Amino acid sequence: MANEQMKPIATFLLLLNFCMYVIVLGIGAWAVNRAIDHCFIIGSELKLPAHFSPLFFPMGNAATGFFVTFALLAGVVGAASTLSGINHIRSWTAESLPSAASVATIAWSLTLLAMGFACKExxxxxxxxxxRTLEAFLIILSATQLFYIAAIHGVAAYIS
Structure with a gap:
């Protein structure tokens, strides 16, 4: 590719994003586990509460269920996008760019969606x-993932 000096920056951002997505997955998995352990127990003689939601979480507020669900989705896709990113950074050719960029863009889109629910929360x-930690990680990831996408495209060559 034309812009070889962006390779170390892209590598750093890829590793940073991978670590952050793994942390998002860990905190999201904890929240889901806690929700499963402390959810409603409905017996045969009991009825569902009036405002029952299958995305009920005992901690947080009404947006927590959606927030954690989309955070887990963004975490899985973001961590998986690392595979394509590693392949692209190893070869650093125009042929490997489209797959890395498309998967990174999908992960960024899901991260933005989860960040929207974080803002609502x-x-x-x-x-x-x-x-709060999960919200902070997703807000930071929404920026660093965008910077990673810009780095693999070699934006510095177009700016200077």
């Missing part, structure tokens, strides 16, 4: 420290 106020 911040607006509703009730959440614990784990959820």
């Amino acid at each position: 911040i607006e509703l106020h009730i959440r614990n420290a784990h959820l």
